[in-house]
Amino acid sequence: MGFTIPWQSLFGGMLLGLSAALLMLFSGKVAGISGIIGGLLSRQKHETSWRVAFVIGMILSVYVVSPLGFELPEIINNNIFLVALAGLLVGLGTRLGNGCTSGHGIVGMGRFSKRSIIATCIFMTTAIIVVLIRNLLGGL
Amino acid sequence: MITVKLLRVFIGLLSGTFFGAGMVISGMVDPVKVIGFLNITGNWDPSLAFVMGGALMVFTPFYHLVIKKRNHAISGDKLNLTTDTTIDGPLISGAILFGIGWGLAGFCPGPVITSVGGGSYIVLTFIVFMLVGISYGTQYLAGRFPLPIVGYRKNVGLVTKQNK
Numbered sequence: 001m002g003f004t005i006p007w008q009s010l011f012g013g014m015l016l017g018l019s020a021a022l023l024m025l026f027s028g029k030v031a032g033i034s035g036i037i038g039g040l041l042s043r044q045k046h047e048t049s050w051r052v053a054f055v056i057g058m059i060l061s062v063y064v065v066s067p068l069g070f071e072l073p074e075i076i077n078n079n080i081f082l083v084a085l086a087g088l089l090v091g092l093g094t095r096l097g098n099g100c101t102s103g104h105g106i107v108g109m110g111r112f113s114k115r116s117i118i119a120t121c122i123f124m125t126t127a128i129i130v131v132l133i134r135n136l137l138g139g140l
Numbered sequence: 141m142i143t144v145k146l147l148r149v150f151i152g153l154l155s156g157t158f159f160g161a162g163m164v165i166s167g168m169v170d171p172v173k174v175i176g177f178l179n180i181t182g183n184w185d186p187s188l189a190f191v192m193g194g195a196l197m198v199f200t201p202f203y204h205l206v207i208k209k210r211n212h213a214i215s216g217d218k219l220n221l222t223t224d225t226t227i228d229g230p231l232i233s234g235a236i237l238f239g240i241g242w243g244l245a246g247f248c249p250g251p252v253i254t255s256v257g258g259g260s261y262i263v264l265t266f267i268v269f270m271l272v273g274i275s276y277g278t279q280y281l282a283g284r285f286p287l288p289i290v291g292y293r294k295n296v297g298l299v300t301k302q303n304k
Binding site for chain 1: 149162168173179187188191192193196200239265267268271272274275
């Protein structure tokens with residue numbers, strides 16, 4: 001089997017870990033994207049400016065890595081209703097579950113938080129089942 | 141005071157940039173790749189497992205060896221960590237709803253925010269509906285709006301305290 005380590009994924013992942021570590025060490029904050037976005041919708045004192053800066057950094061990062069040859073992919077998805085429904089579910093789900101792939105999957109798992117480990121197992125399993133069902137239905 | 145504020149903003153910008161760069165470089169921003177990773181019974185693309193692996197490889201030792209020993213962050217802010225260990229209904233149902241949405245579109249919050257600059261109307265549509273979902277969730281948690289099946293939130297006071 002010709003399996004090679006996907007170095008870009010590994011390196012990109014390490015950058016995510018570094019980002020989360022820096023944010024927590026210097027500012028005491030959790031690098032959870034759903035939490036950062038949610039926090040901008042219901043603002044608290046001293047919690048807005050760093051969140052805005054984080055989001056601006058995320059958006060601008062694309063222009064930092066593009067000279068290195070990394071580009072955003074072209075998004076091909078012809079079912080806008082499915083995208084809208086997915087967005088609604090992701091927003092509601094991350095709010096109720098208090099985190100997403102970053103907050104639970106990286107920071108919470110890294111801290112060995114019981115809630116995060118369980119949440120990550122549940123959303124990974126659910127997403128895998130959804131993709132499986134979509135395949136069975138003929139690539140809906 | 142002013143320097144603490146500047147530090148928070150600077151660290152926010154820096155870590156946001158690292159985060160977005162990690163999203164682009166790792167391939168998390170490509171929903172086709174995400175669906176390929178979730179498709180474990182089909183033509184499975186395992187590469188995105190290395191994203192979480194790489195992130196945990198850096199964050200986990202850093203947290204346990206450096207951050208955990210501290211009482212405060214370098215800015216003087218408290219470490220914003222929950223000690224909550226209750227596995228409750230919102231955690232489980234929220235993770236399920238998030239998983240369904242993730243599996244339907246291949247987008248989660250980090251990648252879509254990183255992709256804003258691409259100007260794709262699909263990304264922007266997802267974000268608008270995600271913001272609606274977050275706001276609705278906030279209202280539900282506060283006991284103001286009902287959800288299908290479960291209705292209005294009970295024991296509101298209890299959970300507000302926990303999440304605080």
